[in-house]
Amino acid sequence: MSVNAKVVIVGCGISGIAAAQRLVNAGFQHVQILEATARSGGRVKTGTLGDKIIEIGANWIHGPSEENPVFCLARQYGLLEPDALTPENQAMDVEGHPPWVPNFFSSSGRKLNAEDIYPAQEMFLELMSEGSKFESQGGEPWACVGDFIRSEAEQQVAEKWKDIDAATRCLRLCVISNMLKVECCVNGAHSMDEVGLGAYGLYKTLPGLDCTFPGGYEGLIKNLMSELPSDLVTYNRPVRCVHWNNTEKEDNSVMIECDDEKKIAADHVIVTVPLGYLKKHHSTLFSPPLPLHKLHSVERLGFGTNNKIYVEFDSPWWDADCEVIYLVWEDEDGMLDQVPDVQRSWIKKLFGFTVLKPTERYGHVLCGWIAGHESEYMETLSEQEVTHTMTQLIRRFTGNPTVTPRRVLHSQWFHDPWTCGSYSYPGKGCSAQDLENMMEPLPTKGSLLQPLQVLFAGEATHPCYYSTVHGALLTGWREADRLISHYSAISTSEPPK
Ligand code: 6YU
Structure with missing residues (x-):
């Protein structure tokens, strides 16, 4: 098939690239990507810390197995390590919670015994798993995941832990606060009080133990880009306005107006801007x-901030087999995931670190995780201020006043003008219908106007893999397929007049 229709894609993240790849391969002759920044990849962004390769954006392939297109492409391009390719790795079903070896440190400067922590972790994970069942039960007694967890945990603590000494019970409640902060990072939400319980279960996990790209996630982008015509993307070309229902123009129904005043006519535009930007x-x-129902869904869906703070040390203060470090504040027994005084205590929102492995490649590098408004505030601080606070934090939790990071580097997703946060989550009152509304093309069904003028792709438009790279990639393919089917159905290479 050779199609003459002109398709403009707004945004050169993984969804935009995937849409272009599919359309070009299907014979579309006029495909163009307009990208606001000077690079491709969007939230897939690899950087360096000294001579170490680190990820500023997406970190893992979540669920690397046959059904995951990112895994299949990465395997095809030879970007993964042998461990990630084994059938055993692909078969491991961990439901989004990899069984990493943990170390726990407390704010009183002691290393906690993992056995003392497990009952709290176990209770929390069971509640989270219960929380994801409300969607299929069609409704919920609590509006948000935070309220559900707190109310159920309080009940269980009173029943199950009634004979446990007060200090241990108190510590376990502090562990639950820590786990709520972990979930804020997983969901990219300010607080679990903002994550709707009714739609929480919409997110689906794939089998496979999460893996990383040894040479950086951007290797995937580079490989995909190398298969596209080199002049397909125009960089530094932010789109200001998409004029659709453009009845004045004879040929094309969409006119794309750029920040530099340039105007581009097209038959179809695929919008892939992040939900944070769209909001x-x-x-x-x-x-x-946008029609009201679509706008309401844009508002109901959540888009929060999750940032990383990389810290490099000369020598480790964690165990050799440790994969994740949790920092438990011993003065937080209210099962809270928000810091009351953000400016003074923003650092209390950092749940801990993942350890970069293998040590031979990364040395002693930790990746700290911090979500929410506390994370957004952190972005406003200087590198020195963040380094100072991190140093104080680690000295306090290790009880070692001499530990000093060699290097610190943090991401700034909230203040990125083309992203405005990290990734999407179902907000309070959200349902599957909102995600359907997000992906619905304009004009909406039933209209007599020229169909498929504006199409929507991007992670926030995937019905069950939102917030991921594979979800975003699939939405790009989905919208390309929508156009391919449309032109196959009218079986003509000419755009409809
Ligand atoms: C994943 C992971 N990961 C960490 C962090 C972040 C994200 N994700 P893009 O934004 O890429 O592209 C849009 C382009 O549009 C961009 O280039 C803009 O410049 C451009 N643009 C904007 N406005 C424009 C305009 N006006 N004109 C022209 N151009 C314009 N995903 O699979 N594994 O480990 C992580 C992580 C810190 C920030 C992640 C992860 C999310 C992905 O990065 C993201 O979804 C995709 O890259 C988005 O691609 P795109 O094309 O849609 O947009 C149980 C349960 C709960 C549910 N959640 C669990 C899931 C966990 C998600 N985990 C994430 C975790 C990490 C650590």
């Missing part, structure tokens, strides 16, 4: 504006 700019990005 902020929808009123100026579309003319006429």
Whole structure:
């Protein structure tokens, strides 16, 4: 098939690249990507810390197995290590919670015994798993995941832990606060009080133990880009407004207006901008504006911030087999995941670190994780301030006043003007219908206007793999397929007049 219709893709993240790849391979002759920044990849972004390769954005392939297209492409391009390719690794079903070897440190400067912590962790994970069943039960007694966890945990603590001494019980409640902060990072949410319980179970995990790209996640982008015509992307070309229902123009129904005043006519536009950007700019990005039902879904879906703070040391203060370090504040027994005084105590929101492995490649590098408004505040601080606070934190939790990081580097996703946060989650009151609304093309069904003028891709439009790279990639393919089917159905290579 050779199709002459002109398709413009807004955004050169993985979803935009996937859409372009599919369309070009299907014979579309006029495909163009307009990207606001000077690079491709969007939230897939690899950087360096000294001479070490680190990920500023996406970290893992979540669920690396046959059904995961990112895994299949990475395998095809030879980007993965042998361990990740084994059938055993692909078969491991951990439901989004990899069984990493933990170390626990407390704010009183002691290393905690993992056995003392497990009952709290076990209770928390069971509650999280119960929380994801409300979707299929069609409704919920609690509006958000945070309320559900707190109310159920309080009941269970009173029943199951009634004979346990007060100090241990108190410590376990502090562990639950820590785990709520972990979940804020997993969901990219300010607080679990903002994550809707009714739609929480929409997210689906794939089998396979999460793996990383030894040469960096951007290797995937580079390989995909190398298969596209070199002039397909125009960089540094932010789109200001998508004018659809453009009845004045004879040939094309969409006109794309760029920040530099350039105007590009097209038959179809695939919008892949992040939900954070859409929330902020929808009123100026579309003319006429988005229909109300779509707009309400844009508002109901959540888009929060999750940032990383990389810290490198000369020698480790954690166990050799440790894969994750949890920092338990012993003064937080209210099962809270928000810090009351952000400016003074933002660091209390950092749940801990993942350990970069293998040591031979990374040395002693930790990746700290911090979500929410505390994370957004952190972005406003200087590198020195963040380094100072991290040093104080680690000295306090290890009880060692001489531990000193060699290097510190943090991401700034909230203040990135083209992302405005990290990734999406189902907010309070969300349902599967909201994700359907997100992906619905314009004009909506039933309209007599030219169909498929504006299509929507990007992680926040996937019905069950939102917030992931594989979800984003699949949405790019989905919207390309929508156009391919449309042109196959009308079986003509000419755009409809
Ligand atoms: C994953 C992971 N990962 C960590 C962090 C982040 C993300 N993700 P893009 O934004 O890429 O592209 C849009 C482009 O549009 C971009 O280039 C813009 O510049 C451009 N643009 C914007 N406005 C424009 C305009 N006006 N004109 C022109 N261009 C414009 N995913 O699989 N594994 O480990 C992580 C992580 C810190 C920030 C992640 C992870 C999310 C992915 O990075 C993200 O979904 C995709 O890259 C998005 O691609 P895209 O094309 O849609 O947009 C149980 C349960 C709960 C549910 N959640 C669990 C899932 C866990 C998610 N985990 C994430 C964790 C980490 C650590």
